Amino acid sequence: MGTIQPKVSEPVSEELALVHAAKAGDMGAFEELVRRYDRNVFRIAQHITQNREDAEDVVQDAFLKAYQNLPNFQEQSKFYTWLVRIAVNEALMRLRRRRPERMVSLDEDIKTEEDTMPREVADWAPNPEQLYTQGELREILGKTIQGLPPSFRTVFVLRDVEGLSTEETADALDLSIPAVKSRLLRARLQLRERLNKYFRNRTRGDGKK
Amino acid sequence: MTCSEFLKELTDYLDDQMDAQTRAELEDHLQWCHNCYVVCNTTKMTIEIYRDSHLYELPDDLRSKLRTAIISKCHGHKSEGAETPAAAETPGPKLAAKSKNTQPQK
Numbered sequence: 001m002g003t004i005q006p007k008v009s010e011p012v013s014e015e016l017a018l019v020h021a022a023k024a025g026d027m028g029a030f031e032e033l034v035r036r037y038d039r040n041v042f043r044i045a046q047h048i049t050q051n052r053e054d055a056e057d058v059v060q061d062a063f064l065k066a067y068q069n070l071p072n073f074q075e076q077s078k079f080y081t082w083l084v085r086i087a088v089n090e091a092l093m094r095l096r097r098r099r100p101e102r103m104v105s106l107d108e109d110i111k112t113e114e115d116t117m118p119r120e121v122a123d124w125a126p127n128p129e130q131l132y133t134q135g136e137l138r139e140i141l142g143k144t145i146q147g148l149p150p151s152f153r154t155v156f157v158l159r160d161v162e163g164l165s166t167e168e169t170a171d172a173l174d175l176s177i178p179a180v181k182s183r184l185l186r187a188r189l190q191l192r193e194r195l196n197k198y199f200r201n202r203t204r205g206d207g208k209k
Numbered sequence: 210m211t212c213s214e215f216l217k218e219l220t221d222y223l224d225d226q227m228d229a230q231t232r233a234e235l236e237d238h239l240q241w242c243h244n245c246y247v248v249c250n251t252t253k254m255t256i257e258i259y260r261d262s263h264l265y266e267l268p269d270d271l272r273s274k275l276r277t278a279i280i281s282k283c284h285g286h287k288s289e290g291a292e293t294p295a296a297a298e299t300p301g302p303k304l305a306a307k308s309k310n311t312q313p314q315k
Contacts, residue, residue, distance in 0.1 A: 025287070027280065027283065027284065027287070030283065031276070031280055034276055034279055034280070035276065038267060038272060038275065038276060038279075039266070039272070042265065042267040042272075042275075043265045043266070046265040047265060056271070056275060059267075059275050060278055060279055060282070063279045063283075064279060064282050064283060064286070067279075067283045067286065068286055118244075118248050121244040121247045122247070123247045123250065123251065124250075124251050124254055127254075128254070128258060129258075137262065138262060138264055141258065141259060141262050141264050142264060142265075145259070145264075156259075160256045160259060160260055161259055161260055161264075163260075166226070181220055181221070184220050185216075185217075185219060185220040188219075188220065188223075188252050188255060188256060189216075189219075189248075189252065191255050191259070192248070192251050192255045195255055195258075196251070199251075199254075
């Protein structure tokens with residue numbers, strides 16, 4: 001069985017040249033960095049906050065904060081990883097504001113019954129893309145990921161949607177590598193389990209499709 | 210190898226972050242355990258579906274509006290003078306996407 005192929009990222013040296021130019025006061029270079037990563041930051045923010053307005057605010061505040069702190073950026077990590085760290089913090093802050101009654105922390109390590117061996121093991125056939133329209137599929141995926149604890153969906157979006165490595169994710173979230181791996185496994189298994197009801201093989205008479 | 214042991218290694222297996230011997234043991238397990246084969250396959254599909262879903266894409270008009278607001282605010286910060294390092298630690302005021310005082314972009 002094949003493995004998941006990582007996304008190909010931009011050459012680091014090119015990014016670093018933009019960072020150096022931006023640090024030297026070249027606003028055009030900073031704008032290029034915004035152009036490069038605004039879509040990623042928006043996706044991450046909306047995955048975490050699950051709210052469009054909050055995601056828009058996070059994009060603005062994260063880039064502004066990055067700009068303000070650029071002189072302090074030590075270049076020990078990639079600019080993008082550093083930016084993600086800022087964006088995740090901004091997004092979690094907004095989530096806490098919106099849900100003050102619930103503790104929202106990346107440190108939470110929730111154990112649930114879903115962490116045990118998967119209950120549903122039916123294969124998915126035909127492919128989910130063939131069962132639903134793009135709009136329906138997006139609605140299902142959005143609803144499903146919304147149900148995950150914030151700490152799980154944050155790790156999932158960085159690793160599996162944005163393609164950061166385990167080390168970069170750990171760095172961006174200030175978590176240990178085992179903690180990232182543990183949350184990622186559980187996030188993946190919980191999503192899989194929840195998607196089963198939509199995508200499982202229905203050719204044996206238990207569904208209409 | 211038991212199913213629980215297989216499950217613990219699933220993430221490293223899918224991410225191809227393991228030595229050849231462990232990989233061979235996992236693949237041997239997959240040869241005879243249909244349940245683990247299905248879990249592995251559908252977990253891989255879960256990841257691929259999310260990665261390719263274009264969920265929460267930033268529409269072009271909003272993207273342009275946000276970028277204008279960001280750059281305008283950065284220009285504001287620059288002209289205020291960034292000589293106050295303490296201020297750099299605190300986030301700036303909330304920005305309006307519909308910025309009225311957009312400065313020309315370089």
